[in-house]
Amino acid sequence: xxxxxxxxxxxxxxxxxxxxxxxxxxxxxxxxxxxxxxxxxxxxxxxxxxxxxxxxxxxxxxxxxxxxxxxxxxxxxxxxxxxxxxxxxxxxxxxxxxxxxxxxxxxxxxxxxxxxxxxxxxxxxxxxxxxxxxxxxxxxxxxxxxxxxxxxxxxxxxxxxxxxxxxxxxxxxxxxxxxxxxxxxxxxxxxxxxxxxxxxxxxxxxxxxxxxxxxxxxxxxxxxxxxxxxxxxxxxxxxxxxxxxxxxxxxxxxxxxxxxxxxxxxxxxxxxxxxxxxxxxxxxxxxxxxxxxxxxxxxxxxxxxxxxxxxxxxxxxxxxxxxxxxxxxxxxxxxxxxxxxxxxxxxxxxxxxxxxxxxxxxxxxxxxxxxxxxxxxxxxxxxxxxxxxxxxxxxxxxxxxxxxxxxxxxxxxxxxxxxxxxxxxxxxxxxxxxxxxxxxxxxxxxxxxxxxxxxxxxxxxxx
Amino acid sequence: xxxxxxxxxxxxxxxxxxxxxxxxxxxxxxxxxxxxxxxxxxxxxxxxxxxxxxxxxxxxxxxxxxxxxxxxxxxxxxxxxxxxxxxxxxxxxxxxxxxxxxxxxxxxxxxxxxxxxxxxxxxxxxxxxxxxxxxxxxxxxxxxxxxxxxxxxxxxxxxxxxxxxxxxxxxxxxxxxxxxxxxxxxxxxxxxxxxxxxxxxxxxxxxxxxxxxxxxxxxxxxxxxxxxxxxxxxxxxxxxxxxxxxxxxxxxxxxxxxxxxxxxxxxxxxxxxxxxxxxxxxxx
Numbered sequence: 001x002x003x004x005x006x007x008x009x010x011x012x013x014x015x016x017x018x019x020x021x022x023x024x025x026x027x028x029x030x031x032x033x034x035x036x037x038x039x040x041x042x043x044x045x046x047x048x049x050x051x052x053x054x055x056x057x058x059x060x061x062x063x064x065x066x067x068x069x070x071x072x073x074x075x076x077x078x079x080x081x082x083x084x085x086x087x088x089x090x091x092x093x094x095x096x097x098x099x100x101x102x103x104x105x106x107x108x109x110x111x112x113x114x115x116x117x118x119x120x121x122x123x124x125x126x127x128x129x130x131x132x133x134x135x136x137x138x139x140x141x142x143x144x145x146x147x148x149x150x151x152x153x154x155x156x157x158x159x160x161x162x163x164x165x166x167x168x169x170x171x172x173x174x175x176x177x178x179x180x181x182x183x184x185x186x187x188x189x190x191x192x193x194x195x196x197x198x199x200x201x202x203x204x205x206x207x208x209x210x211x212x213x214x215x216x217x218x219x220x221x222x223x224x225x226x227x228x229x230x231x232x233x234x235x236x237x238x239x240x241x242x243x244x245x246x247x248x249x250x251x252x253x254x255x256x257x258x259x260x261x262x263x264x265x266x267x268x269x270x271x272x273x274x275x276x277x278x279x280x281x282x283x284x285x286x287x288x289x290x291x292x293x294x295x296x297x298x299x300x301x302x303x304x305x306x307x308x309x310x311x312x313x314x315x316x317x318x319x320x321x322x323x324x325x326x327x328x329x330x331x332x333x334x335x336x337x338x339x340x341x342x343x344x345x346x347x348x349x350x351x352x353x354x355x356x357x358x359x360x361x362x363x364x365x366x367x368x369x370x371x372x373x374x375x376x377x378x379x380x381x382x383x384x385x386x387x388x389x390x391x392x393x394x395x396x397x398x399x400x401x402x403x404x405x406x407x408x409x410x411x412x413x414x415x416x417x418x419x420x421x422x423x424x425x426x427x428x429x430x431x432x433x434x435x436x437x438x439x440x441x442x443x444x445x446x447x448x449x450x451x452x453x454x455x456x457x458x459x460x461x462x463x
Numbered sequence: 464x465x466x467x468x469x470x471x472x473x474x475x476x477x478x479x480x481x482x483x484x485x486x487x488x489x490x491x492x493x494x495x496x497x498x499x500x501x502x503x504x505x506x507x508x509x510x511x512x513x514x515x516x517x518x519x520x521x522x523x524x525x526x527x528x529x530x531x532x533x534x535x536x537x538x539x540x541x542x543x544x545x546x547x548x549x550x551x552x553x554x555x556x557x558x559x560x561x562x563x564x565x566x567x568x569x570x571x572x573x574x575x576x577x578x579x580x581x582x583x584x585x586x587x588x589x590x591x592x593x594x595x596x597x598x599x600x601x602x603x604x605x606x607x608x609x610x611x612x613x614x615x616x617x618x619x620x621x622x623x624x625x626x627x628x629x630x631x632x633x634x635x636x637x638x639x640x641x642x643x644x645x646x647x648x649x650x651x652x653x654x655x656x657x658x659x660x661x662x663x664x665x666x667x668x669x670x671x672x673x674x675x676x677x678x679x680x681x682x683x684x685x686x687x688x689x690x691x692x693x694x695x696x697x698x699x700x701x702x703x704x705x706x707x708x709x710x711x712x713x714x715x716x717x718x719x720x721x722x723x724x725x726x727x728x729x730x731x732x733x734x735x736x737x738x739x740x741x742x743x744x745x746x747x
Contacts, residue, residue: 172684174502174509176547182682211551213684217488238700239688248698248717250724254688260681266506271735273506274534275681276728348719397683398703 002043008110009038009393016330020300023186026089026327029361030120035277039067042112043104045285050099052115052358055446056083056155058101060114064126067121071132075121081135084158084201085151085445087126087193092184093442094321133203135162142245142459145170145227147214147400150178151433152444153233159452160231161204165459168227172213175264176349179237179433180441182264183256183291185298188324223429229455232415232430237397237436241390242286249279251352255291255391262298281305282353282388284355286341287391288318288438293325295389308383310336311361312373335451336383342374343401344388355383365450396434412437429455467546475605478530479573480539481515483655486524486543489552495584496675496707497525500683501538502549502611507569508534511680511702513577513652514553524550527605531632533732554683558707559675560584564647567639567670568576568614569632569661570655571722572598577675582613591615593646595635597653601626626675632657633664633743646670651710659715666711674710676701679722693717 020028030038031427040065050060059078066075077096079086080355095101095115103111123133146153149171168239176182177194202208214220223230239254241247258277261267267277283304285296288311303432309328311318314337318325330336336357343356349409359379362371396414401407408416408424414437415423415430423430431447433439464485471483474609489499489658491513500509505540516525524731530536541547559580566585575596586592598604599622609618620635628635632653639646648671651661665672678690678701685703692701693714699705 005636039657046746134606172551174551183687195655200722212488213554216553235686237685238703241688241691241698248691248693250716250720255705257681257687260687260689265508265681269506271732274508274732276732278725278728350717392490394688400612403507445742 003040004043004105005109005233006037006041008041008115009034009116011113011116013267016332020331023301025190026187027116028117029123033121035067035117035124036070038113038117041105041109042068043103049102049104049129050112053098053102055098055442056449058083058099058118059185061400063121064112064114066119067117072121072124072128073132075370076125076131076204077134079118079121082449083155083157083445084134085197086118086190087122088180088197088262089149089174089442089445090115090117091189091193091420092180094440096322109387111207111340131200133200134162136162136204139166140244140414140459142166142228143168143226144229144231144455144459145223145232146231148178148233148235148432149176149198149208150235150444151180152235152448153178154233155445155448156231156233156431156452156455157206157448158201158204159449160455161201161206163452167206168330169208169211170212170214171208172234173264174210176208176210178233182260183294185259185263185294185439187301188294189298189446212397215399220400220404220425220428224425228427228459230428231448231451232400232428232434233432233444234400234434235401236394236433238395240395241391242395243340243394244343245343246346246352247390249344249346249352250350251386252344252388252390254395255285255287255295255389258295259291262302265302268298268302277302278387279304280352282385283307283387283389284383284385285309285389285391287311287390288313288319288320289393290324290387292391293320293328295391297328297331299387299389300328300331300333304387306334307332308334308385310339310341310355310357310383312338312340313371314338331349337396338373340373342380343448345382352386353384355388357381357383361439378416384449394433394439396437400434421451431461464523465546467548467550469541469543469545469547472541472543475527476602478539479527479603479605480507480526480530481525481576482491482538482541482548483525483741484547485522487519488522489524489550490517490522491519493517493524493553494557495560497553497555498522498683498706499550499552500554500680501526501547503534503537504548507548507707509549510534510538511554511677511683512616515576515579515676517665527573529573532729533736536733536736551683554702555706556704558650559583560588562589563671565645566591567593567595567636567646567649567665569595569636569649569651569653570659571632572603574653574657575604575610578650579606579609579613581650582610584669586613591643593639594618594631596627597621597632597635597637597657599623609679612629627728631660634661636661636664636668636670640668649675650707651675655715655719658710662710662713662715672710673707674713675707676705676713677720677722679724716746
């Protein structure tokens with residue numbers, strides 16, 4: 001019998017005083033007992049709201065039921081019927097907005113910890129050798145190329161391989177995973193988890209190539225001659241900066257640069273690795289999203305005296321996942337709410353010495369329903385900092401649009417799609433940050449899976 | 464033949480090495496002013512290096528690398544037959560090649576190699592091309608012969624007067640101007656102070672200056688935003704919008720400050736490498 005009123009298992013985390021000195025994974029995997037206790041809280045709802053609200057349609061009650069029986073391998077196979085990156089999703093999905101946010105137990109007893117159960121399933125099956133690459137349909141003879149190797153492209157590639165197409169993934173950088181590798185730190189998503197999930201996709205026959213920046217040596221038009229269809233998942237691009245004075249001082253990073261140094265280039269291991277990263281004594285991170293939390297927590301691990309997140313609105317409007325905010329706070333990250341940065345102050349050598357800000361109050365809600373920050377006159381003050389990390393978002397990567405004039409873009413610079421999810425070029429589909437500007441891993445994956453289904457139809461029916 | 468293999472290695476002087484690398488896709492599409500990102504080993508930096516030459520028939524690209532820090536020192540220790548770990552490109556926006564009239568291509572040190580393909584493309588586009596080559600001393604003056612063969616006129620300047628005229632490239636440009644040369648545009652690649660003062664002089668002499676910038680880069684593919692430079696008061700990203708920009712309004716002082724950000728770490732990294740490195744080539 002299910003036991004919904006049993007306490008929700010929240011799992012264990014590395015002690016904050018230990019974890020802020022290393023890049024080890026913070027959240028520890030469920031023990032078998034924890035997993036079983038948590039699985040047994042699930043009511044196996046017939047019209048499961050969790051599943052209905054999962055963007056990639058994971059069969060949640062069904063996989064949890066298999067876990068209850070102790071059948072980890074089958075549980076994983078059930079998840080992988082719709083989502084091929086469970087070890088990643090279990091770790092980085094904003095479950096509180098999707099499955100867990102819609103669990104019937106949420107208000108009374110606390111939602112079932114679906115994220116941790118998904119991760120337990122994926123990690124345990126991997127450890128016990130029960131992970132099987134899904135079977136692929138018989139070869140169709142069609143060739144598809146996926147541009148980029150981030151979550152969107154990998155999800156698309158796996159679905160396309162499952163349908164029997166010959167799939168190639170082209171990555172511009174020297175390592176696969178896109179934002180999973182350059183953006184998300186290893187203490188949230190260990191590098192070997194990314195490697196293993198990609199191994200599964202490789203085992204399905206997908207070919208992966210590094211160092212291929214589409215739009216450089218090969219243009220989209222060249223690829224159309226070699227492939228029957230194209231999926232563009234080239235991801236985020238150049239960072240949005242604030243446009244305030246002093247932003248080009250020494251000691252100002254975009255979150256993209258800072259996270260790329262630390263995560264992709266492993267600068268925290270310098271000088272064993274060759275790319276350095278430098279933080280001063282007092283770091284401020286501007287922004288309130290997941291990138292801001294990641295940047296602040298990475299900075300904390302590099303040993304400054306203080307790290308502060310400065311956000312224009314209040315805690316309530318902050319877009320980051322609740323768990324990330326909590327983990328950051330546990331690690332000693334401080335929060336300055338309701339402040340707007342006005343100027344980055346610098347010394348005579350151009351090095352950052354402080355951040356001039358004003359205080360805000362909250363006004364009427366904006367178009368997205370978030371209350372607008374309004375400056376309080378005369379509230380100017382200076383945060384004494386020597387490192388500024390700007391984490392206020394980014395634009396889509398510019399290269400493909402720039403080198404493919406036939407592809408229509410919106411005024412925001414993202415690729416324009418029609419109602420069927422197609423770009424303006426026949427056979428060319430797109431998803432993830434290149435159409436959204438900046439979204440989550442999960443929505444990128446959803447785009448990839450849906451585009452793969454459209455590509456299947458296009459290749460079968462020619463439309 | 465495996466991609467990224469070094470087919471030819473030649474030491475141009477004690478610190479500068481020319482590599483011919485097998486990379487057919489880049490060789491088939493490279494244009495003047497573009498660069499590649501090189502990586503030598505796992506854990507290694509992504510280093511942007513200007514394309515000096517390319518041969519689509521042979522499938523090769525040529526780069527010329529000056530050993531400055533650990534990464535470039537390690538690159539230059541690679542031997543013929545060995546491979547770079549990663550070669551990505553061609554990156555950046557090509558230089559706008561058209562008939563400007565008379566152009567000066569100005570190279571300082573290893574910048575001479577970097578400006579060479581631009582000189583060649585400008586020559587093919589019908590320009591009268593004058594090469595102005597500068598180096599600290601004669602030994603460091605590279606590619607003079609090739610430039611001489613290619614250009615309508617070549618002048619050299621060395622700081623110590625060991626070759627050509629004694630002085631800076633700015634002195635050479637001024638001499639050209641005083642001798643009645645009417646130059647319409649200038650393309651300048653070299654150390655940042657050299658580009659700054661050359662730009663300033665060209666502007667004074669009514670020569671439209673362009674300079675190829677070398678900010679710190681990470682991915683080099685339009686993602687991280689590390690390479691931002693200020694041109695005409697606006698933030699521009701050198702890896703996709705450059706590296707060549709109209710130079711009159713470039714904030715060179717900011718570029719000097721931003722490229723110096725990691726000097727202490729670079730020094731530390733190189734010293735640690737030199738201390739541990741047991742040299743097999745017998746030269747050190």
